[in-house]
Amino acid sequence: MSDTITITGNLAGDPELKHTAGGLAIASFRVGSGQRRFDRASKTWVDGDTNWYAVSAFRGLAEHAHASLRRGDRVVVSGRLRIRNWDNGTTRGTAVEIDADAVGHDLLWGTSVFTKAARPPAPAPEGDWEEAPDAGEESWAPADDSATTTEAPSGDATVRPLALVGAEPPF
Structure with a gap:
């Protein structure tokens, strides 16, 4: 305890x-x-x-x-x-x-400025991955096209890449 x-x-x-x-x-x-x-x-x-x-x-x-x-x-x-x-x-x-x-x-007695510490870079994922996406692309996808494919409401096929474990959040 x-x-x-x-x-x-x-x-x-x-x-x-x-x-x-x-x-x-x-x-x-x-x-x-x-x-x-x-x-x-x-x-x-x-x-x-x-x-x-x-x-x-x-x-x-x-x-x-x-x-x-x-x-x-x-x-x-x-x-x-x-x-x-x-x-x-x-x-x-x-x-x-x-x-x-x-x-x-203790901010009752004064002010403080917070500086977020830089995080170390995330380890590279294992496997055969393509290079980082261009600015117009939304996400990474495995080079062997092993991502899942689903039907979008409009009937178009949409590719959803697998999530990268340990990747930096987008914010």
Whole structure:
């Protein structure tokens, strides 16, 4: 069972990016989430305690967090909560960690510009395929004419090519 949590807070420092021996990207950073409440007696806002979370992001999320986030940024983090006790022989404590599923800027406090990451090209399909279609053609078809043929409502024969697995969407 995993507990999901979403927090808002400020980055304590720039995200640190590391790669495992197998090439897995891991970004780690700390987020402080402060509590504020309105004190009716003094009619002022009072700062409460700050909760600190160690956040880990993996793979593409790690690369993007490292490139996008800086110390002091207000962020929203959603992920799986892990609480563990630790003991180093002289001191004991509790670590509160989040394995992030999503990280982003908190737009209540500022603006952000999103840049979609470029995807790697799709692998070439196996088999004997024709070259890419010209601008006027609608789609690719297998070179051996193994596409399906159906009757259009007007009585004309229409060729429907087989779908390419892993092909880029048209948008």
